[in-house]
Amino acid sequence: MxxxxxxxxxxxxxxxxxxxxxxxxxxxxxxxxxxxxxxxxxxxxxxxxxxxxxxxxxxxxxxxxxxxxxxxxxxxxxxxxxxxxxxxxxxxxxxxxxxxxxxxxxxxxxxxxxxxxxxxxxxxxxxxxxxxxxxxxxxxxxxxxxxxxxxxxxxxxxxxxxxxxxxxxxxxxxxxxxxxxxxxxxxxxxxxxxxxxxxxxxxxxxxxxxxxxxxxxxxxxxxxxxxxxxxxxKTGETFLKSVLAPAFARRNLQIMSWVGHNIFGNMDGQVLQDPINKKTKVDSKDHLLGQMLGYHPQSHISIEYIRSLGDWKTAWDHIHFKGFLGTPMVLQFTWQGCDSxxxxxxxxxxxxxxxxxxxxxxxxxxxxxxxxxxxxxxxxxxxxxxxxxxxxxxxxxxxx
Ligand SMILES: NC(=O)c1ccc[n+]([C@@H]2O[C@H](COP(=O)([O-])OP(=O)(O)OC[C@H]3O[C@@H](n4cnc5c(N)ncnc54)[C@H](O)[C@@H]3O)[C@@H](O)[C@H]2O)c1
Missing domain, CATH: 3.40.50.720 (NAD(P)-binding Rossmann-like Domain)
Known part of the structure; x- marks a missing residue:
């Protein structure tokens, strides 16, 4: 049955x-x-x-x-x-x-x-x-x-x-x-x-x-x-982070900094405007980089409430990394996902x-x-x- x-x-x-x-x-x-x-x-x-x-x-x-x-x-x-x-x-x-x-x-x-x-x-x-x-x-x-x-x-x-x-x-x-x-x-x-x-x-x-x-x-x-x-x-920006960071690690490319700016306008975003609620989310998004890479590059995460965007979240990530002979390079991605x-x-x-x-x-x-x-x-x-x-x-x- x-x-x-x-x-x-x-x-x-x-x-x-x-x-x-x-x-x-x-x-x-x-x-x-x-x-x-x-x-x-x-x-x-x-x-x-x-x-x-x-x-x-x-x-x-x-x-x-x-x-x-x-x-x-x-x-x-x-x-x-x-x-x-x-x-x-x-x-x-x-x-x-x-x-x-x-x-x-x-x-x-x-x-x-x-x-x-x-x-x-x-x-x-x-x-x-x-x-x-x-x-x-x-x-x-x-x-x-x-x-x-x-x-x-x-x-x-x-x-x-x-x-x-x-x-x-x-x-x-x-x-x-x-x-x-x-x-x-x-x-x-x-x-x-x-x-x-x-x-x-x-x-x-x-x-x-x-x-x-x-x-x-x-x-x-x-x-x-x-x-x-x-x-x-793990639905959007952090999902991509957990795919990309191990790829950098496996190619022995050193990430020097990873900056992620998130903007969205739903009620979740409204609640996260309060710094004490936002801290819970930022901590959850930020901790995994060090765990995946084995070192801690400088990182910054921002989350801002922009009402007109509603449920559509834009995450812009800027990844500054170093390759062979110390040459610096950049990966940037823009994720536009519908959160719900x-x-x-x-x-x-x-x-x-x-x-x-x-x-x-x-x-x-x-x-x-x-x-x-x-x-x-x-x-x-x-x-x-x-x-x-x-x-x-x-x-x-x-x-x-
Ligand atoms: N959308 C995503 O991609 C995503 C990803 C990861 C985590 N989350 C988390 O999932 C949760 C829901 O996201 P959402 O976009 O639906 O948020 P939302 O603000 O639209 O919905 C939250 C709902 O919870 C209710 N609520 C608040 N406190 C409550 C309580 N103590 N008991 C019962 N109900 C309560 C609110 O009234 C509201 O209806 C949030 O914590 C968000 O951070 C969402």
């Missing part, structure tokens, strides 16, 4: 989540082909990944809006990301989805994210433990109502600030006590992760927020025989691979998913080709 899988999105009304919903509707209705979907590559054919028709979406958000309004925004104006006709063909799907989107929680998210919310869409919580219980009530109800065999929770919420001086014991039973402290220091992304993992659901962090990136939460995942992965989807459209298929892929891994008995961190992330958990491997090999090796083992 075919399995039914619930995909629960934290940040369900955001640009990426709305594109995931439209994407899934379009796949179920055969309104699109498989372009952009890694899991549809012929090498994964024998895996028996979950069929698009057997996936159902739900989620949490903190804003008072609806999926059709958000989809219409993505399909209108000069910076449109999707065709308006596609939204028209998926309107019933989006309206139905709204019944499964529940008010989220705000805990240690910083003022910029708090300002996005509307009181009516936020659950009031007394403690970290209470927040976990409220989220779990929604997750259980979703799994029961939709008769899901399993649920994968994917964090697509706005980037949180890095928590200041957060001390979390490595052991889950000690860390768990933080939930009962009057001022629970854990950010919302970690609370959602705890809620999912405690129920034995898979958890994936597509954002650079803390999420499950703590030894205590890895231990929780192992105890509950479930899986987790993250952090921060790059991210959405990867979210659908991550749901399929995570569900399969859990079904086949994997537990803990899914290191084989590292090619999907800017800051992969459980490995320092950032070379895209090497990371992709981990995915294909896993698929080969699973197909045996």
């Amino acid at each position: 075919s399995r039914r899988v619930g995909l629960w999105l934290i940040g369900a009304h955001g640009g990426v989540a709305t594109s995931v919903a439209i994407g899934l509707a379009a796949l179920q209705r055969q309104l699109t082909d498989s372009c952009g979907l890694v899991s549809e590559l012929p090498i994964f054919e024998d895996l028996n990944l979950i069929d698009w028709h057997n996936m159902v979406v739900g989620g949490h958000d903190i804003r008072q809006t609806d999926s059709l309004t958000e989809a219409t925004k993505l399909a209108s104006g000069m910076a449109a990301a999707i065709q308006p006709g596609l939204v028209d063909q998926c309107t019933d799907f989006l309206n139905e989805l709204d019944q499964r989107i529940k008010p989220g929680i705000l805990l240690n998210c910083g003022t910029t994210i708090e300002q996005l919310s509307h009181e009516a869409r936020v659950q009031q919580v007394n403690s970290g433990r209470h927040a976990v219980q409220l989220i779990q009530d929604d997750l259980r109800a979703f799994a029961d109502d939709q008769q899901c065999d399993s649920v994968v929770v994917i964090n697509l919420a706005s980037t949180e600030p890095i928590p200041d001086e957060l001390q979390v014991p490595e052991n889950w039973s000690d860390a768990e006590r933080l939930l009962d402290q009057p001022d629970c220091p854990l950010p919302a992304s970690t609370i959602y992760a705890i809620a999912a993992l405690e129920l034995g659901f898979g958890y994936v962090n597509f954002t650079p927020s803390l999420g499950s990136n703590l030894p205590a939460l890895d231990q929780l995942a192992v105890e509950r025989k479930t899986v987790h992965a993250g952090c921060d989807g 459209i790059l991210a959405a298929p990867l979210v659908l892929d991550l749901c399929r691979f995570t569900e399969m891994a859990q079904q086949r008995g994997d537990v803990g961190m899914l290191v084989f998913l590292s090619s999907f992330f800017k800051s992969p958990m459980g490995t320092r491997e950032n070379d895209f080709i090497e990371q992709f090999q981990l995915l294909t090796d896993w698929a080969t083992r699973m197909s045996m």
Whole structure:
């Protein structure tokens, strides 16, 4: 009998989540082909990944809006990301989805994210433990109502600030006590992760927020025989960086400096205007160069919010490098990508691979998913080709 899988999105009304919903509707209705979907590559054919028709979406958000309004925004104006006709063909799907989107929680998210919310869409919580219980009530109800065999929770919420001086014991039973402290220091992304993992659901962090990136939460995942992965989807400029930097290294060309300027105008960009939220993202984009090259060239990353660009991100990268006889040379590239459209298929892929891994008995961190992330958990491997090999090796083992 075919399995039914619930995909629960934290940040369900955001640009990426709305594109995931439209994407899934379009796949179920055969309104699109498989372009952009890694899991549809012929090498994964024998895996028996979950069929698009057997996936159902739900989620949490903190804003008072609806999926059709958000989809219409993505399909209108000069910076449109999707065709308006596609939204028209998926309107019933989006309206139905709204019944499964529940008010989220705000805990240690910083003022910029708090300002996005509307009181009516936020659950009031007394403690970290209470927040976990409220989220779990929604997750259980979703799994029961939709008769899901399993649920994968994917964090697509706005980037949180890095928590200041957060001390979390490595052991889950000690860390768990933080939930009962009057001022629970854990950010919302970690609370959602705890809620999912405690129920034995898979958890994936597509954002650079803390999420499950703590030894205590890895231990929780192992105890509950479930899986987790993250952090921060690798979709555009950083994806190219992780392809190009190893190529320079293999030709023994020395990179002297790498400068990347990013401009875009969606709500993610608006949140990243706040320097404390921006720091989380810049750190996630910047760390991998040294790890791939074995030395640290001067690097600079800027991220600026330019409203008129909407979801279209332009990244201009300037790579100054040195060749034989010390001769300096330059590579420049300009990437003009539509952020949500790059991210959405990867979210659908991550749901399929995570569900399969859990079904086949994997537990803990899914290191084989590292090619999907800017800051992969459980490995320092950032070379895209090497990371992709981990995915294909896993698929080969699973197909045996
Ligand atoms: N688009 C990409 O290519 C890409 C790549 C890597 C990472 N990301 C990350 O994915 C996330 C989503 O990106 P986006 O463009 O959809 O952003 P977005 O701003 O459009 O959407 C974020 C959504 O999260 C909601 N939200 C914020 N805090 C929440 C909370 N505590 N609980 C529930 N909902 C909450 C917001 O209301 C909003 O609807 C961001 O963190 C972004 O940095 C995106």
